Amino acid sequence: MASRGRGRGRGRGRFGGGFGYAKQEPFVLFPEIELPDAKAVKVEKFLVLQNSRLQRFWRSSPYYLEETVLKKGQNMDIERYSDRKKPKTTWERDSLDQILQFGCQNFPKELEGGLNVVRRRKKVRWNQSADPLDVLEQKEREDNENPKSKLEGQGEKENEEEEEEEDEAVEDDGEYSDDGDYEQNIDFDDDEDDFNMVDDGDGM
Amino acid sequence: MVSQHGIKVAVHIITKHFGNLVAKVCECLMRRGALTLQNIVRYTQLTPTQVKNSLLLLIQHNCVQSFILEEPGNCPPSPTFLSLLVFCVFLFPFLWPCTWVLFDNILHRLRFSKFLALLSLHFDKLCLDLLEGLLQHGRLSLQQMFDRAHQTEGKSFFFITYSFTCKGP
Numbered sequence: 001m002a003s004r005g006r007g008r009g010r011g012r013g014r015f016g017g018g019f020g021y022a023k024q025e026p027f028v029l030f031p032e033i034e035l036p037d038a039k040a041v042k043v044e045k046f047l048v049l050q051n052s053r054l055q056r057f058w059r060s061s062p063y064y065l066e067e068t069v070l071k072k073g074q075n076m077d078i079e080r081y082s083d084r085k086k087p088k089t090t091w092e093r094d095s096l097d098q099i100l101q102f103g104c105q106n107f108p109k110e111l112e113g114g115l116n117v118v119r120r121r122k123k124v125r126w127n128q129s130a131d132p133l134d135v136l137e138q139k140e141r142e143d144n145e146n147p148k149s150k151l152e153g154q155g156e157k158e159n160e161e162e163e164e165e166e167d168e169a170v171e172d173d174g175e176y177s178d179d180g181d182y183e184q185n186i187d188f189d190d191d192e193d194d195f196n197m198v199d200d201g202d203g204m
Numbered sequence: 205m206v207s208q209h210g211i212k213v214a215v216h217i218i219t220k221h222f223g224n225l226v227a228k229v230c231e232c233l234m235r236r237g238a239l240t241l242q243n244i245v246r247y248t249q250l251t252p253t254q255v256k257n258s259l260l261l262l263i264q265h266n267c268v269q270s271f272i273l274e275e276p277g278n279c280p281p282s283p284t285f286l287s288l289l290v291f292c293v294f295l296f297p298f299l300w301p302c303t304w305v306l307f308d309n310i311l312h313r314l315r316f317s318k319f320l321a322l323l324s325l326h327f328d329k330l331c332l333d334l335l336e337g338l339l340q341h342g343r344l345s346l347q348q349m350f351d352r353a354h355q356t357e358g359k360s361f362f363f364i365t366y367s368f369t370c371k372g373p
Binding site: 044046047048049050051054055057058061063064065066067096099100101104106107108110111 | 220221222223224225226241254256257258259260261263264265270272316317318320321324336339340341343345348
């Protein structure tokens with residue numbers, strides 16, 4: 001095997017021209033090399049400044065993703081001396097959704113999937129604010145329907161009480177009853193403070 | 205094909221700029237070639253939301269390109285086929301949306317300050333601010349650029365449009 005390999009090498013050297021055995025040279029430990037002048041290299045402060053500025057921006061921007069963001073209340077450990085180097089205040093980054101513009105074929109739909117809920121909400125609000133007259137009409141309808149819906153939602157006893165109150169109001173409008181406080185309930189609330197009665201201004 | 209050291213440099217740049225999570229996704233894409241979202245999640249062992257966010261971010265900064273080529277038929281490509289896509293992405297059409305790292309764009313991130321320096325020689329500060337915004341955010345719509353200029357400098361709408369129309373390269 002070895003002899004075959006050597007033969008091949010010789011063949012190449014003969015016909016290729018120039019591929020022979022390497023010429024041995026004496027080994028020098030530290031050869032003299034001419035180095036470029038270090039003082040001639042220009043220090044470009046603008047580049048350094050801009051680079052650090054950009055890096056600072058990215059680090060504080062929403063683009064810098066971190067594994068877990070601990071809120072203040074979440075850290076249940078006892079404060080240790082080794083924690084002194086940790087940042088005490090965690091500033092809140094903006095979310096990615098605020099900057100990224102979805103829906104204009106910038107991003108694949110597969111990646112936009114998780115953010116659909118927020119977009120739907122925004123869309124609904126926008127539609128409501130678009131036609132103010134419709135909104136007002138809807139509010140009116142809701143106001144008309146609200147008392148009924150409230151009655152439906154509450155218990156039967158409360159319904160009865162309210163009906164009684166309504167009846168009283170109708171009676172007040174129609175004819176005056178002489179019964180005084182007799183018809184009123186025991187816990188009737190007439191918005192008066194029973195313990196601190198207001199003076200009539202007699203000066204007594 | 206990117207060499208090992210090239211990948212290391214690119215990962216270092218991404219780590220410096222966007223953090224470990226994004227760098228992990230980016231490295232996975234560079235070492236394994238074009239991948240689907242499911243495969244990235246599987247290989248990186250991160251949560252799907254983390255992978256989604258980091259991919260969105262990389263696409264925003266033009267470090268990753270997503271693409272989908274549709275063809276009639278419903279046979280999903282095999283894993284070996286996906287690994288072949290490293291070399292022949294556009295020759296073999298497939299069904300699933302994939303992402304692909306743009307290696308040169310990542311290395312260009314080191315030259316951002318040089319771009320700004322060159323631009324400052326030929327254009328005024330307003331143009332410099334606009335380019336800086338684009339470099340910081342990767343891609344911005346016209347409206348976003350207006351908003352940003354208003355917020356940072358308080359410039360009027362007129363000056364910005366003027367620089368867009370008259371002084372643009």
